[in-house]
Amino acid sequence: MLTILFDGIAYGMLLFVLACGLSVTLGLMNFVNLAHGAFAMAGGYITLVLVNRAGLPFFAGLPVAFVVTALIGALFERTLYVHVYAKSHLDQVLFTIGLVFMSVAAVDYVMGSQQVFIQIPSALQGRFELFGVGIGRYRLLIIVTCGLLTVALQLILSGTRFGSRLRASVDDARVARGLGINVNGVFALTFAFGSGLAGLGGALGAEILGLDPTFPLKYLVYFLIVVTVGGTSSITGPFLASLLIGIADVAGKYYVPKFGAFVIYTIMIVVLLLRPQGLFARAAGR
Amino acid sequence: MPSPVVAEVARRLARRARWQPLEYLFWLAALASVFLLRDRHLILTEIAWLGLFALSLDLILGYAGVISLGHAAFFGFGSYAAALLAKYGIVNEPVLALVVSGLAAAVLGFATSFLVLRGSDLTRLMVTLGVALIMREVANQIPDVTGGADGLQGVVIAPVLGLFPFDIFGHVSYVYCLAVLFVLFLLARRIVYSPFGLSLRAVKGNPLRAASVGISVNARLVAVYTLAAFYAGVAGGLLAQTTAFVSLDVLSFERSADLLLVLIIGGTGYLYGGPIGAVVFKLMQDWIANLTPQYWQFWIGLVLVLIVLVGRDRISLITGGLRLVVERIARRWNAGAVPPPYPPPLAGEGREGVRGEGR
Numbered sequence: 243m244l245t246i247l248f249d250g251i252a253y254g255m256l257l258f259v260l261a262c263g264l265s266v267t268l269g270l271m272n273f274v275n276l277a278h279g280a281f282a283m284a285g286g287y288i289t290l291v292l293v294n295r296a297g298l299p300f301f302a303g304l305p306v307a308f309v310v311t312a313l314i315g316a317l318f319e320r321t322l323y324v325h326v327y328a329k330s331h332l333d334q335v336l337f338t339i340g341l342v343f344m345s346v347a348a349v350d351y352v353m354g355s356q357q358v359f360i361q362i363p364s365a366l367q368g369r370f371e372l373f374g375v376g377i378g379r380y381r382l383l384i385i386v387t388c389g390l391l392t393v394a395l396q397l398i399l400s401g402t403r404f405g406s407r408l409r410a411s412v413d414d415a416r417v418a419r420g421l422g423i424n425v426n427g428v429f430a431l432t433f434a435f436g437s438g439l440a441g442l443g444g445a446l447g448a449e450i451l452g453l454d455p456t457f458p459l460k461y462l463v464y465f466l467i468v469v470t471v472g473g474t475s476s477i478t479g480p481f482l483a484s485l486l487i488g489i490a491d492v493a494g495k496y497y498v499p500k501f502g503a504f505v506i507y508t509i510m511i512v513v514l515l516l517r518p519q520g521l522f523a524r525a526a527g528r
Numbered sequence: 529m530p531s532p533v534v535a536e537v538a539r540r541l542a543r544r545a546r547w548q549p550l551e552y553l554f555w556l557a558a559l560a561s562v563f564l565l566r567d568r569h570l571i572l573t574e575i576a577w578l579g580l581f582a583l584s585l586d587l588i589l590g591y592a593g594v595i596s597l598g599h600a601a602f603f604g605f606g607s608y609a610a611a612l613l614a615k616y617g618i619v620n621e622p623v624l625a626l627v628v629s630g631l632a633a634a635v636l637g638f639a640t641s642f643l644v645l646r647g648s649d650l651t652r653l654m655v656t657l658g659v660a661l662i663m664r665e666v667a668n669q670i671p672d673v674t675g676g677a678d679g680l681q682g683v684v685i686a687p688v689l690g691l692f693p694f695d696i697f698g699h700v701s702y703v704y705c706l707a708v709l710f711v712l713f714l715l716a717r718r719i720v721y722s723p724f725g726l727s728l729r730a731v732k733g734n735p736l737r738a739a740s741v742g743i744s745v746n747a748r749l750v751a752v753y754t755l756a757a758f759y760a761g762v763a764g765g766l767l768a769q770t771t772a773f774v775s776l777d778v779l780s781f782e783r784s785a786d787l788l789l790v791l792i793i794g795g796t797g798y799l800y801g802g803p804i805g806a807v808v809f810k811l812m813q814d815w816i817a818n819l820t821p822q823y824w825q826f827w828i829g830l831v832l833v834l835i836v837l838v839g840r841d842r843i844s845l846i847t848g849g850l851r852l853v854v855e856r857i858a859r860r861w862n863a864g865a866v867p868p869p870y871p872p873p874l875a876g877e878g879r880e881g882v883r884g885e886g887r
Contacts, residue, residue, distance in 0.1 A: 274650060325837055331649040332595050333836045336792060339785045340832025347826030459781060463661055470654050503665045507658050511643065514655055 252381035254488020255388035260443035263436020276338040279458030280345035285441020311441025316434035545721035569698035576705035577766040582802030584759030590796030593732030598660030604779035606761025629765035637757020664779035679775030701770035
């Protein structure tokens with residue numbers, strides 16, 4: 243019982259790291275980025291190449307995955323995404339679906355279509371018992387890493403100058419511009435950072451979620467559910483939503499394997515019906 | 529005796545709905561393909577049902593402005609319905625079974641349409657996507673009914689109308705699909721040129737204003753969503769009947785995404801976008817798949833990205849301009865009997881797109 247809770251929390255934490263970039267871009271620019279999972283996949287494959295082929299230690303691979311994915315994100319943002327912000331949601335959807343298709347086929351071409359695993363150090367394998375609760379070492383690592391990241395993100399958002407600029411831009415981009423905040427710059431940085439986080443999530447999650455070229459399509463719906471359930475105006479919303487989804491998904495699949503997959507979809511639809519703004523969002527007049 | 533205003537409105541509506549020379553040309557070409565392209569009937573069959581499927585998306589996207597990422601839900605539902613009806617001999621005659629499948633999809637569409645009424649574009653994307661995913665998961669979880677991941681096998685389709693058995697060259701299936709497409713197209717054309725169709729356009733333009741001039745926005749959306757689900761269900765039924773096989777693939781996300789591409793290639797909001805897009809899409813897919821069998825998805829994605837970067841506006845300007853030129857020539861050829869239509873012809877109207885709230 244507690245083990246399931248523990249696994250669910252690890253899963254949820256992972257989802258949060260994967261999805262929080264998406265929720266910020268959506269809230270900040272009203273931009274629907276369905277290609278977010280492609281960045282996560284990029285991070286996963288970068289780590290895979292570094293660790294399995296170049297023989298880098300796993301813990302060195304993670305930061306590299308973050309930095310490289312963030313750079314790729316920044317590059318894409320500056321060259322391609324900027325042209326699409328002003329377009330309609332339909333155009334944004336088409337554009338990002340196109341990117342997903344391209345990334346899926348490109349990774350298939352370069353890396354092959356089979357599912358791959360990153361070699362994790364033996365110290366992280368297996369599980370141990372603590373007060374009768376079975377705790378997977380790797381899942382513990384995920385919880386600790388993602389927990390620290392979440393705290394750091396919250397501190398950046400609430401404590402730094404950049405954080406207050408970001409929050410101002412999310413609340414009202416027009417007024418923020420009027421106050422002299424470079425909203426586009428803030429956005430580019432946030433986009434790159436969010437992509438980097440997704441890449442890190444992809445690298446961390448390869449062990450649990452699996453990694454193959456259809457990753458962006460398979461987990462797209464999870465990201466979107468996190469964002470819709472959590473709302474886009476803060477980071478605590480998606481965080482709580484991720485935990486809820488993670489625990490519900492793991493518990494659902496364990497207790498009612500036949501209907502496990504429906505649990506999260508049902509949560510999403512019920513939330514959308516009752517609170518179209520998201521479960522944890524303020525009822526803002528947007 | 530109707531008032532002069534009503535009579536004038538009726539006259540203008542009738543004039544808008546008049547058949548253009550190009551439309552005759554389109555259907556003549558379709559008819560000609562039955563006789564002239566006999567060895568291509570298999571791919572033409574696919575084009576026909578895909579065209580119908582895209583037409584159904586056009587009804588909600590092009591006329592009512594509802595973005596859907598889950599239209600495959602209705603397509604797949606109709607598909608499974610048609611296959612199951614045939615397999616268990618519930619309704620043997622294909623045409624009748626097709627209608628039943630369409631109605632089944634329409635029921636699902638009606639039930640889920642209330643979810644689509646809420647919220648913004650993003651919410652709609654999510655809800656439609658979610659419905660399609662749930663349908664796929666349902667189909668996956670009841671393998672004793674749907675065949676699960678292996679697909680539904682052992683489907684035997686009876687001859688159409690009891691007279692024409694399906695053959696392996698696709699001759700019967702193409703004529704069958706084309707006939708269904710034509711009949712449903714006529715129906716759709718009648719609907720979108722009716723006052724109901726006009727009110728849908730008003731809803732798409734601005735739901736708030738539409739409501740304030742007395743259009744019941746929600747009722748219209750429910751109606752058109754249900755209708756589109758019926759069309760998608762029929763298209764799915766056609767697929768199941770012409771291939772005598774259904775797999776989980778009919779409910780996949782890729783199918784919904786490809787469908788958007790088909791419609792965008794053809795253009796939204798003038799009904800021919802679906803069929804034309806289907807022709808271009810299938811030919812392109814066929815061509816690319818011959819070049820790189822495994823990676824054709826990459827090029828499909830590239831086309832999507834390019835379409836957005838170049839701008840759908842500009843593309844539809846070009847095609848719209850072409851259409852205007854051809855229409856003008858045709859009109860002159862008709863000895864100028866037709867006065868210039870008012871309000872302006874359809875050419876420019878596809879350009880509005882679906883606007884999010886400007887920020």
